[in-house]
Amino acid sequence: MSRKDENKGFICEHCGHKVLPMTNGGYRNHCPFCLYSKHVDGAPGDRRCLCNGLMEPVGLNYHSQKGFQIIHECLRCGQRNVNKVAERTVQPDEIDELLRLF
Numbered sequence: 001m002s003r004k005d006e007n008k009g010f011i012c013e014h015c016g017h018k019v020l021p022m023t024n025g026g027y028r029n030h031c032p033f034c035l036y037s038k039h040v041d042g043a044p045g046d047r048r049c050l051c052n053g054l055m056e057p058v059g060l061n062y063h064s065q066k067g068f069q070i071i072h073e074c075l076r077c078g079q080r081n082v083n084k085v086a087e088r089t090v091q092p093d094e095i096d097e098l099l100r101l102f
């Protein structure tokens with residue numbers, strides 16, 4: 001499967017919103033409305049992890065080069081991942097939800 005195929009919309013399993021693909025060339029890996037993600041990656045982007053658990057947003061991290069990142073914790077296996085905040089795209093991450101993580 002090409003990277004283009006992977007970057008398509010999905011229905012959020014947590015809040016049920018229809019999520020559109022990113023328009024800025026980035027890769028959407030969490031819902032912009034509730035910020036939940038899915039545990040599908042071993043290393044970022046490799047999609048090799050078979051856990052498939054829902055990942056809850058548990059905090060915000062500031063990276064000097066990458067900017068703000070959301071810390072996700074898997075509700076099934078407990079693994080933590082950090083994901084870049086989606087901005088400058090259709091459906092950017094909800095600022096109210098991001099502020100809740102502070």
Ligand SMILES: [Zn+2]
Nearest residue numbers: 012015031034
């Ligand atoms: Zn959602």
Ligand SMILES: [Zn+2]
Nearest residue numbers: 039051074077
């Ligand atoms: Zn997991």
